[in-house]
Amino acid sequence: MKKLLSLIGAGIISLCSCDLNTQNNNPNNNPNSNPNIQVVERIVQKPVDVSHVTIDNVLASENSLMMFSISNFRNTEMNVPINSSDYLRFKVQSHRIQNDSDMLNFVTYNHPQIKNIAEYLKNNFTEDPAETILEFVHKIVYNSTIESDREYVRYPIETLVERNGDCEDLTILAAALMKSIDIDVALVHIPGGIIDGKNVTGHMPLGVAGNYTGNYYEAEGKKYFYAETTGTHWAGRPSSWTIGQIPEEMKLRKARIFVVR
Amino acid sequence: MCLLTKIKNYFGFGGKSKIEEKSTDIPVKTPDNSTKPVDVSNVTLDSLISSESSYLAVPLSDFYGLKWKFFIPTNDYLKFKVQKHKNIPIKDFVYFVTYNHPEIKKIADHLVKNIKGDPAQIFLDFVHSLVIYDVTIEKESDYVRYPLETLVERNGDCEDFSILAAALMKSAGVDVALIYIPKENNENAHMALGICGNYSGTYYEFNEKKYYFAEAAGTEWLNGPSKWRIGEMPEKYKKIKVNLYVVP
Numbered sequence: 102m103k104k105l106l107s108l109i110g111a112g113i114i115s116l117c118s119c120d121l122n123t124q125n126n127n128p129n130n131n132p133n134s135n136p137n138i139q140v141v142e143r144i145v146q147k148p149v150d151v152s153h154v155t156i157d158n159v160l161a162s163e164n165s166l167m168m169f170s171i172s173n174f175r176n177t178e179m180n181v182p183i184n185s186s187d188y189l190r191f192k193v194q195s196h197r198i199q200n201d202s203d204m205l206n207f208v209t210y211n212h213p214q215i216k217n218i219a220e221y222l223k224n225n226f227t228e229d230p231a232e233t234i235l236e237f238v239h240k241i242v243y244n245s246t247i248e249s250d251r252e253y254v255r256y257p258i259e260t261l262v263e264r265n266g267d268c269e270d271l272t273i274l275a276a277a278l279m280k281s282i283d284i285d286v287a288l289v290h291i292p293g294g295i296i297d298g299k300n301v302t303g304h305m306p307l308g309v310a311g312n313y314t315g316n317y318y319e320a321e322g323k324k325y326f327y328a329e330t331t332g333t334h335w336a337g338r339p340s341s342w343t344i345g346q347i348p349e350e351m352k353l354r355k356a357r358i359f360v361v362r
Numbered sequence: 363m364c365l366l367t368k369i370k371n372y373f374g375f376g377g378k379s380k381i382e383e384k385s386t387d388i389p390v391k392t393p394d395n396s397t398k399p400v401d402v403s404n405v406t407l408d409s410l411i412s413s414e415s416s417y418l419a420v421p422l423s424d425f426y427g428l429k430w431k432f433f434i435p436t437n438d439y440l441k442f443k444v445q446k447h448k449n450i451p452i453k454d455f456v457y458f459v460t461y462n463h464p465e466i467k468k469i470a471d472h473l474v475k476n477i478k479g480d481p482a483q484i485f486l487d488f489v490h491s492l493v494i495y496d497v498t499i500e501k502e503s504d505y506v507r508y509p510l511e512t513l514v515e516r517n518g519d520c521e522d523f524s525i526l527a528a529a530l531m532k533s534a535g536v537d538v539a540l541i542y543i544p545k546e547n548n549e550n551a552h553m554a555l556g557i558c559g560n561y562s563g564t565y566y567e568f569n570e571k572k573y574y575f576a577e578a579a580g581t582e583w584l585n586g587p588s589k590w591r592i593g594e595m596p597e598k599y600k601k602i603k604v605n606l607y608v609v610p
Binding site: 263337 | 421436494
């Protein structure tokens with residue numbers, strides 16, 4: 102008894118294997134009551150509190166997969182599973198850059214998951230692969246409006262899993278997907294600053310080499326056509342920029358081209 | 363718009379600086395840079411840097427007419443990720459029902475506020491619409507997920523979905539229980555929900571309360587959301603004795 106009381110004191114009561122069959126001895130009155138019940142009630146403490154957890158190790162994440170699904174991507178349904186450990190391996194990297202050209206380090210086009218997705222998109226749609234990839238990026242990730250730290254640069258796998266990012270994150274993702282299937286791409290850095298007396302923010306779209314029309318930058322003897330990766334803010338309303346289209350306000354801005362090698 | 367505001371690092375590449383349609387005189391320069399993408403294949407996961415600035419977006423394109431996305435702080439997700447997930451005794455699954463987590467509460471509140479109808483049924487439909495049950499890729503069926511993990515990973519099996527649905531319901535004040543159906547004959551073990559409320563159909567009675575059976579699983583790739591409603595029970599489970607764990 103004392104033991105039971107102390108258990109109650111600790112907030113733990115176990116009522117094990119209480120067979121309630123006898124309480125349902127007239128099943129005709131309760132046709133839907135399911136008498137096959139073996140009840141175990143445990144009054145336990147509140148659910149685990151993780152607010153003070155420090156992240157010093159990640160357990161057994163190999164077994165956990167993250168799915169992202171795209172419905173109605175050109176009338177297809179896609180499910181792309183990503184190992185959570187793949188995601189976490191990027192998460193532990195530094196996300197700061199020293200020089201703007203360090204952005205190139207983030208274009209992980211040799212990652213098998215990136216290659217898989219790019220090849221899937223290339224093989225399953227007849228349209229130009231670069232256009233398909235740009236549309237894919239528009240469809241699945243949001244131009245982040247809640248980004249509190251603008252200097253946080255994401256790896257492509259992170260952007261895929263987190264499904265949001267700002268301009269350089271989306272451009273790095275699109276660049277990695279395209280480069281993984283041998284499309285020549287460049288990160289286009291349009292610096293911010295005071296221009297014509299106005300303070301403007303920097304921007305980073307993508308440059309895609311290929312048979313396109315519209316606006317392009319020339320570097321190393323190749324034409325890199327402007328491709329805007331941002332603009333998607335709401336589900337079901339993806340950005341509609343195509344390769345070669347440039348937003349009016351970007352036309353007169355200086356740009357630096359970082360070719361992805 | 364984005365981070366590239368570090369003009370102090372910018373050495374303007376002079377000359378004509380316009381971009382014009384089909385013009386060839388755009389002054390661009392390619393930095394001499396041969397860096398290869400970083401290789402992370404040998405990274406050990408012994409430290410995670412602060413990811414406060416990073417959020418996980420979960421979109422729900424058409425749920426009761428709501429076009430909606432919500433964001434979960436990556437740190438919150440990771441804090442659950444580092445918890446133990448394997449060899450959890452079934453009686454301890456109720457510990458996974460983190461209904462007091464602010465993110466769970468936020469989602470539950472949003473759904474209740476914006477959709478008319480019985481909250482518990484809405485939460486059940488929500489879980490059906492959001493997660494994809496694909497047994498073919500679940501390598502380890504005894505890996506139990508916390509609700510935030512299931513939300514972010516959008517994947518799991520029956521206990522993960524039941525735990526997520528239970529957390530949403532409980533956070534909105536609905537009395538719920540986890541129902542464990544042991545392995546019997548050729549039928550695999552299973553987990554579903556018991557929900558107190560004004561429903562009809564199959565229920566379990568316990569402590570003078572009726573816990574109506576609810577199937578949280580059933581959504582598979584391409585086949586659309588599961589259609590089970592509160593009170594509906596698959597025929598095959600009707601004769602099996604179950605364990606009922608009331609979420610405290």
